[in-house]
Amino acid sequence: MAVFVLSKNKKPLMPCSEKRARLLLSKKQAVVHKTYPFTIRLKKQTGNATQPLQLKIDPGSRYTGVALVMDLPTLMRALCLFELQHRGHQISEALTQRRAFRRRRRNQLRYRPARFDNRTRKDGWLPPSVQHRLDTTLALVQKLKRLCPVSAIVFERVKFDMQKxxxxxxQGVEYQQGxxxxxxxxxxxxxxxxxxxxxxxxxxxxxxxxxxxxxxxxxxxxxxxxxxxxxxxxxxxxxxxxxxxxxxxxxxxxxxxxxxxxxxxxxxxGKVFRLKDAGAVNACRNQLGRDLASQQLPVSTGTGAQTKYNRMRYQLPKTHALDALMTGELTKPVEGWSRPTLVVKAMGRGCYQRTRLDQYGFPRGYLQRKKTYFGFQTGDLVISTVTKGKKQGIHVGRVAVRDSGYFNVQTKTGGVQGVSYKTCQIIQRNTGYHYYFNSKVAH
Missing domain, CATH: 1.10.30 (DNA Binding (I), subunit A)
Structure with missing residues (x-):
């Protein structure tokens, strides 16, 4: 995929190829600014000439496809493909469990009158699991705006007809009545x-x-x-x-x-329908349009039928990233669709819960109070170089910290436990996301 480039003053420039990025780094004309998505920063001041870039979005319940496209006079060239993986279902399950624990403590174990009349919701309130999808999508859009000169946004304003x-x-009266x-x-x-x-x-x-x-x-x-x-x-x-x-x-x-x-x-x-995901997309589609319009960029929309027509015309496989690439009206040939897709998985930044709970919802153990140990915190991307012992080798992945100084590193091939903090080196600080490529070619 294309490499993002920042100027000496951290202003976004046009992305470059991997070959050119390696050349700039080898000549020490640039430094690595960020690992995921890979970004370099130039050491010398250059011109700020840019070309029009479109950010295409295909929103979904579990996954949202994002494609960064260069709009050239004769064709559309895909520079980067992303697949944003939401954790709305995990949030919903956690809230359901918390609600059950509270109800049991309040009603069966120690009675306390229910309180609901004094709790209000703001206008436009959405459930936390749905609001999370909006927040993560908007956060990725804002991050890409800081890394490249996006000039327009195109997103699929999809609506699912549950009855159909x-x-x-x-049809007819039966459709109207329900x-x-x-x-x-x-x-x-x-x-x-x-x-x-x-x-x-x-x-x-x-x-x-x-x-x-x-x-x-x-x-x-x-x-x-x-x-x-x-x-x-x-x-x-x-x-x-x-x-x-x-x-x-x-x-x-x-x-x-x-x-x-x-x-x-x-x-x-009989045929089984799962309408939860369709309902989640319907619930947040209008708010997503308003949030994208607030980015002070031209925003256009497309339909699901239009996306499907474009994908079948180019005979592309159905993936979230390629659906994003096919969103909107396409009047020019499209190339670069075979690029590897960077999966951006929302992991969260931990939780406020400080205890483990038993089956009745009562505390049974306390979690660690500190987040940082020996300069590391859970979720950091590290590289651990172990020179001897059973764990000998180079391990790259997310770290889970321990106050003992022996950490766990989750790599692509599995977890490595009991790695000393002295062998670890920070690659990228925890941002609440986990990154990996879903194509073997990309590795």
Whole structure:
């Protein structure tokens, strides 16, 4: 991929090729400014002539593709391809666990009245897991603006039609009214399953029917109507927090379990939709457009159909980075799409939690209070040169610090434990992200 270049005063210049960067470094006309993405800084003052660069973005729930493109008169040349990996799902799971711990401590172990009337939300508030996607995308855009002279932004303002995804043939009044028109959720489910258990068809003779999640909430299931069924209490408790596949594997050859096997097999044979990611993209697409417009650059948008048409016209594989490259209107040939993609994985900067918790949500151990030990902190990119012993070799990766002075280094091939801090040298300080190339050619 292209190498970013900064002037002597740290102003962004046009990116150069890897060959030219090696030449400047060998002649000591430049120094390494940043390892990921690789950036050099010139020692002498030069001109500031630039060419138009476009930053193309394909936003997503788990991954966001970003492409830096040079807009030449006769063609579009891809300089860098990025794949930003979000951690919104981890944030959502952590908040769910914290909420469960607090509810148990408040209601079952020591009662305290709930407080919610005195808590307000600002206008435009988004859930933390969704806000994280906006923040990381905007942070990458701002970082690239500091490293190269971006002149325009193009992003795919995608919108997923949930009803069309579930039923492509829906139209007319049925599309306008929706699935639950004139129904409540429970009544709709009772009518859909003819007031019998979806798993045993009344074989258990349990008269109590409950709303049940096919894909359990404990494993990321949602309250979407298509994830809900009516089940008797016996089947609901037997399934618990298992998925349908896991529940099927636990069934035996009793008369009741034979009926359950048939019903569950029929449910699994149907098409399963996961709408959580589509909902996350729909929730933040408008705010992302407003945030990008605040960067004081011309912003244009494209559609998902336009991106798919461009990708099929050039016969490119479907990846997040190439989708970003194909975003918007393309009136010129595109080259450079075979460049390796730099994956930018959001890792976070640690957490405020200072204790480990037991199964009831009570502290069972305390975490270290300091972040820095012997000049290193967890997440720093280091190179460790071990000259003797079982760990002999050169290890490059993220470091996990210990107060004993013996660190763990996570490399591409695995972890190396118990490396002395004296053998470690900083390559790049922790920025909250982990970088690696997803192409073997890039290594």
């Amino acid at each position: 995804m579930l039923n492509p043939d829906i 699935t639950l028109f004139q129904y409540e959720v429970r009544e709709y489910l009772l009518e859909r399953h003819q007031r019998t258990c979806a798993y045993c068809a009344g074989e258990s003779l349990d008269p109590i029917l409950e709303v049940e999640h096919k894909h359990p909430r404990a494993q990321g299931g949602t309250n979407s109507i298509h994830n809900l069924v009516i089940a008797c209490r016996t089947c609901n408790q037997a399934k618990g927090s298992l998925t349908l596949s896991e529940f099927l594997s636990t069934l035996k050859n009793t008369k009741l379990d034979k009926v359950r096997k048939v019903k569950i097999t029929q449910i699994l044979a």
